[in-house]
Amino acid sequence: MISEPATDPYADESAYADTFYGQIGGHATFETIIHVFYEGIAADPLLRAMYHEEDLAPAERRMLMFMEQYWGGPRTYLEERGHPRLRMRHVPFQVTPEARDRWLAAMRKGVDAVELSPMHEATLWDYLERAAASLVNSASDPSQRA
Template sequence: MFAAVGGEKTFRKIVRGFYAQVPDDDILGPMYPVEDMAGAEDRLYWFLSQYWGGPRTYQEKRGNPMLRRRHFPFAIDEVAAERWLELMARSLEQIDNETLPAPHRAAIWNHMQQVAYMMINRPG
């Protein structure tokens, strides 16, 4: 799907749109050190690109995703997962339907929902 929806340009736009909202967010902002925002943006881009059939940069630079393990140091409850999804939904809304047709948009969104709820590691 990576190439079918515009490849790097589209996935960079999704990730950039998400991270543009993070610093001012009262829930997610404190989880992301300002000095590593660009690094966090790159890692999410690499992960999403690889997952959806793009370059295997994430694997080459970071190894196996192990998402729950990598996110365990952060207190992620249902409220945080919902906020992550809210910001990501806003970012996805910035991608036009021609670039990201409904079936592809739905597949990406369903995956993001599954991953967001899988990251919950604290009661909330």
């Protein structure tokens, strides 16, 4: 059972003003990025098949908490779920270069939806590209799999 944090992590967004999270607009900005991203996930059969839950809202919330924490916002993800363990959590899924590219296309729409400054956009996009690449665990062509 997931426990709710004792206090509202968004009650004082000014506490994060010196972080990347705060610089780009905090919760509202990340909420938009991730929501638009999940609209893309829902519309892509390859990516949607990786989510066993009928309702994507829990996955959307987990991703939002992770991204906020990673960029200096509330540590709700850690409090509720522990260490992110991204590679381990994605091992059960066949993450091919095609899946990576589709994931990045969905994320691109989310990032574009918030119109970040060029510096912030470049910083965020660099991370997203590296993270997506690190999760690839299968070749596109089944004959190339070890």
